Amino acid sequence: MLACMGSLTLTHERIDDIPLLVKLGQVLQLDTAVDTCLGTHGLQQGLSNGQLTIVWLAYILSEGDHRKSSVEDWAWRHRQVLERLLGQPLRRVDFSDDRLGNLLHRFSVDAKWEALEQAVWQASAQVYALEVTTVRLDSTTTYGYHQVTDTGVMQHGHSKDHRPDLPQLKLMAALAEPAGQWVASEVYPGQRADDGLYVPLYQRVHKILEQAGLLYIGDCKMAALGTRAQIAAGGDYYLTRLPRNLFSGTQWEAWEARRATAEQLTLFWEAGALVGAGCEWEETRSAEVAGETVTWQERLQWVYSPTLAAQQQQALERRLQQATAALQALTPAPGRGKRALRDAATLQARSTAILDQHQVSGLLRPQWEVVEQRQTRYVGRGRGSAERPTREIIRQYYRITTVERVPPAIAAVQSALGWQLQVTNAPPVRLPLAQATAAYRAEWHLEHDFHRLKDRPVGLSPLFVWRDDQLCGLTRLLTLALRLLTLIATQVAQGLAADERSLPGLYEGQPQRATTHPTAVRLLRALSRAEITLTKIQSPTHTEWYLSPLPPWLAQILAYLKLPPDLYKSLTDNSP
Numbered sequence: 001m002l003a004c005m006g007s008l009t010l011t012h013e014r015i016d017d018i019p020l021l022v023k024l025g026q027v028l029q030l031d032t033a034v035d036t037c038l039g040t041h042g043l044q045q046g047l048s049n050g051q052l053t054i055v056w057l058a059y060i061l062s063e064g065d066h067r068k069s070s071v072e073d074w075a076w077r078h079r080q081v082l083e084r085l086l087g088q089p090l091r092r093v094d095f096s097d098d099r100l101g102n103l104l105h106r107f108s109v110d111a112k113w114e115a116l117e118q119a120v121w122q123a124s125a126q127v128y129a130l131e132v133t134t135v136r137l138d139s140t141t142t143y144g145y146h147q148v149t150d151t152g153v154m155q156h157g158h159s160k161d162h163r164p165d166l167p168q169l170k171l172m173a174a175l176a177e178p179a180g181q182w183v184a185s186e187v188y189p190g191q192r193a194d195d196g197l198y199v200p201l202y203q204r205v206h207k208i209l210e211q212a213g214l215l216y217i218g219d220c221k222m223a224a225l226g227t228r229a230q231i232a233a234g235g236d237y238y239l240t241r242l243p244r245n246l247f248s249g250t251q252w253e254a255w256e257a258r259r260a261t262a263e264q265l266t267l268f269w270e271a272g273a274l275v276g277a278g279c280e281w282e283e284t285r286s287a288e289v290a291g292e293t294v295t296w297q298e299r300l301q302w303v304y305s306p307t308l309a310a311q312q313q314q315a316l317e318r319r320l321q322q323a324t325a326a327l328q329a330l331t332p333a334p335g336r337g338k339r340a341l342r343d344a345a346t347l348q349a350r351s352t353a354i355l356d357q358h359q360v361s362g363l364l365r366p367q368w369e370v371v372e373q374r375q376t377r378y379v380g381r382g383r384g385s386a387e388r389p390t391r392e393i394i395r396q397y398y399r400i401t402t403v404e405r406v407p408p409a410i411a412a413v414q415s416a417l418g419w420q421l422q423v424t425n426a427p428p429v430r431l432p433l434a435q436a437t438a439a440y441r442a443e444w445h446l447e448h449d450f451h452r453l454k455d456r457p458v459g460l461s462p463l464f465v466w467r468d469d470q471l472c473g474l475t476r477l478l479t480l481a482l483r484l485l486t487l488i489a490t491q492v493a494q495g496l497a498a499d500e501r502s503l504p505g506l507y508e509g510q511p512q513r514a515t516t517h518p519t520a521v522r523l524l525r526a527l528s529r530a531e532i533t534l535t536k537i538q539s540p541t542h543t544e545w546y547l548s549p550l551p552p553w554l555a556q557i558l559a560y561l562k563l564p565p566d567l568y569k570s571l572t573d574n575s576p
Contacts, residue, residue: 007540008537008538008539009536009537009538009539010535010536010537011535011536011538012533012534013077013078013080013081013533013534013535013536014078014531014532015078015081015532015533015534015568015571016062016527016528016530016531016532017058017061017062017524017527017528018062018078018081018082019081019085019567019568019571020527020557020558020561020563020567021057021058021061021062021484021524022054022055022058022082022086023085023563023564023567024484024487024488024561024563025054025057025058025484026054026085027127027561027563028120028123028124028127029119029123030050030053030054030120030123030480031048031050031051031053031054032050033050033116033119033120033123034048034049034050034053034116035048035049035050036115036119037112037113037115037116037119038103038106038107038109038112038116039106039112041102046090046091046093046094047086047088047090047091047094049103049106051086052094052095052099052100052103053103053477053480055075055082055086056071056100056103056477057477057480057481057484059071059074059075060457060458060459060477060478060481061457061458061481061484061485061524062457062524062528063457064456064457064459065457065459066458066459066460066464066474066477066478066481067464068097068100068101068465069097071095071100072092072095075090075094075095076090076092076095080534080536081534081571084571085571101467101470103473104465104469104470104473104474104477105469105470105473106473107472107473107474107476107477108468108469108470108472108473108476113476114184114204117183117184117185117204117208118207118208120480120483121181121183121184121208121209122208124181124483124487125179127562128179128487128491128562130176130179130181131178131179132176132177132178132179132183132209132211132214133177133178133215134176134177134178134214134215134216134217134439135175135177135183135205135209135214135215135216135217136174136175136177136216136217136218136443136445136446137172137173137174137198137201137202137205137216137217137218137222138172138173138175138218138219138443138446138447138450139160139170139171139172139173139194139197139221140160140170140171140173140450140453140454141157141158141160141161141168141169141170141171141190142161142168142169142171142454142460142461142462142463142475143159143161143163143166143167143168143461143462143463144166144167144168144169144462144463144464144471145166145462146463146466146471147167148167152167152189152468153169153187153188153189153190153468153471153472154167154168154169154189154190154468154471155167155168155169155189155190155191156168156190156191157170157189157190157191157192161454161461166462167190168190169187169188169189169190169463169471169472169475170187170188170189170192170194170197171185171186171187171188171475171479172185172186172188172194172197172198173185173446173449173450173479174201174202174204174205175445175446175449176209177445179490180445180486180489180490181483181486181487181490182449182479182482182483182486183205183208183209184204184205184208185476185479186200186201186204187471187472187475187476193221194221195221195224195227198218198221198222198224198227199226199227199230202216202227202230202234202236203234206234206236212234212235212236213235213236213237214236214237215236215237215238215239215424215426215430215431216231216236216238216239217238217239217240217439217440217443218238218239218240219240219241219443220240220241220242220243222238222240223240223241223242223243223246223423224246225285225287226287226289228240228285228287228298228423228425229285229287229288229289229294230289231425232285232294232296232425233289233290233294237424237425237426237430237431238423238424238425238426239422239423239424239426239431239436239439239440240422240423240424240440241420241421241422241423241440242300242421242422242423255300255302255421256416258281259279259302259419260415262302264279265277265278265279265304266278266279266280266433266434268434268437268438274306275305275306275307276303276304276305276306276437277303277304278301278302278303278304278433278434278437279301279302280299280300280301280302280433281299281300282298282299282300283297283298283300284296284297284298285297285298285425296425297425298423298424298425299423299424299425299426300421300423301421301422301423301424301433301436301437302419302420302421303419303420303421303422303433303437303440304418304419305418305420306418307418308417308418308420309417309418309419310418312417312418313414313417316360316410316413316414316417319358319359319360320358320360320363320364320405320410322358323354323355323357323358323360323364323403324364326354326357326358327351327354327355327364327366327403328400328403330347330350330351330354330400331368331399331400343398344398347368347398351366362406362409363405363406363409363410363413364403364404364406365403365404365405365406366400366402366403366404367400367401367402367403367404368398368399368400368401369398369399369401370398370399371398371399422436422437422440424436449482449486452482452485452486453478453479453482456521457481457485457521457524458478458481458482458485460475460478463475484520485520485521486520487561488520488523488524488561489517489518489519489520489523491560491561491562492518492520492523492557492560492561493516493517493518494560495559495560496516496517496560497516501516502514502515502516503516503518503553503556504553505526505551505552505553506518506522506523506526506553507522508525508526508529523557526551527551527554530550530551530554531548532547532548532550532568533547533548534546534547534548534571534572535547535548545571545572545573546572547568547569547571547572550568550569554568
């Protein structure tokens with residue numbers, strides 16, 4: 001806001017979270033990393049690509065919008081604080097659509113992106129002393145309102161966003177724990193299956209971390225023997241679930257029999273409550289990796305969850321009821337306008353299809369009978385009479401009489417409810433059975449990151465660019481935004497835990513309410529509500545800067561993030 005008072009000019013500018021976000025990018029040397037890894041056109045003037053990236057990320061996280069069209073106006077409204085933070089003047093052309101599009105193109109180049117991710121991780125690990133013992137691997141999807149082409153990145157596939165009607169792209173990600181930071185990510189066309197995407201991601205993470213002996217956790221899509229062999233050959237450990245469909249019935253039944261005859265189960269306790277049980281044994285595995293045979297010991301772990309068993313029992317009962325209703329509907333009531341089935345083969349085929357559809361084959365036994373309908377009719381046309389000859393018409397149809405449950409078969413299915421088979425090559429001293437189970441059940445950590453990625457302020461879904469290179473580049477840029485968010489949240493939470501304190505003043509309308517685990521979004525919103533304002537008073541001969549009062553908790557936040565304590569106050573440096 002600009003105001004004139006005689007020969008004085010006053011300029012007021014809301015700065016809120018902008019200094020924190022820009023400085024965080026600078027502390028992580030994100031500007032240097034982008035300039036080094038992505039490069040800059042030789043004729044480019046104004047802001048470097050690294051500086052532009054930091055400003056764009058600040059815009060995304062501050063405004064909750066990733067569209068290119070609004071960046072220019074936002075940057076121009078905040079040019080005073082941005083110029084003082086960046087140490088150079090801004091030009092509107094620095095944020096033009098062409099300039100931002102060129103930056104996204106550079107982000108889309110695989111080799112450049114891989115180098116950048118490595119630089120970002122190394123800087124983050126160095127500044128914040130990030131510790132890594134475990135890496136979680138998983139995938140998600142995001143959608144857009146795009147035209148599908150044969151070679152485009154937006155394709156129809158299995159949607160994890162429950163939007164099968166829209167084309168999507170797939171994102172693979174690797175989360176390091178306990179650091180709570182993404183190490184690497186990759187973009188793929190939306191129809192790609194997950195199975196073949198784990199090895200490339202693992203290889204990239206292994207190269208970035210330069211550390212062996214880590215535990216890599218993934219869902220059943222990571223269970224391919226080749227993937228497990230790759231991790232074992234790399235000197236690392238894996239933990240994953242084995243899906244039933246990867247193995248022959250004989251093999252799976254043998255494993256189930258071994259579980260059923262286990263002499264002793266390990267019980268899992270949490271807060272004094274029994275939360276599960278399990279048993280395990282070792283088997284030898286062998287596979288080829290890069291033309292060489294790799295052999296290792298693998299622990300097969302049957303794990304029981306009463307919560308999962310209850311959920312599966314409810315699902316089983318629901319399927320049984322739905323299948324029963326569908327079978328009974330094969331015999332319509334008279335007068336409903338539907339014809340009864342007159343062919344045994346058709347009835348059998350439809351019954352089998354219903355049982356298969358609801359996954360209850362062998363659990364229900366439909367019974368049916370043949371019903372004859374006899375009708376006497378006169379031969380020929382006209383009215384009947386006592387002397388007129390008649391003929392008898394016999395029609396048959398098939399009727400479902402009962403749908404019986406098969407108790408032995410149902411009991412056999414129920415005996416397997418709640419049990420899942422997981423495997424690991426980590427020795428028991430490294431990963432005891434109970435710890436392995438707890439580690440796998442914490443898969444929600446990465447799922448939580450995916451939700452944050454798609455929600456505001458990052459807002460990955462939907463994407464509002466159209467070219468493939470920009471779709472890929474923007475997705476990668478938004479993963480950097482997520483990394484800044486998670487870094488803020490984890491560092492503040494760790495700092496509060498170390499100081500054994502909580503943080504008040506972050507909840508709107510509840511100034512006394514405190515928290516020990518504030519989310520980054522809540523912190524940024526609290527800064528916005530603080531309405532921190534930078535004022536410039538300019539005379540013909542002199543310029544002075546003033547800052548509105550800062551929230552009392554901001555100094556602690558800056559300390560936890562290893563940002564300069566005078567970050568905001570330095571903006572009012574009135575020295576010539």
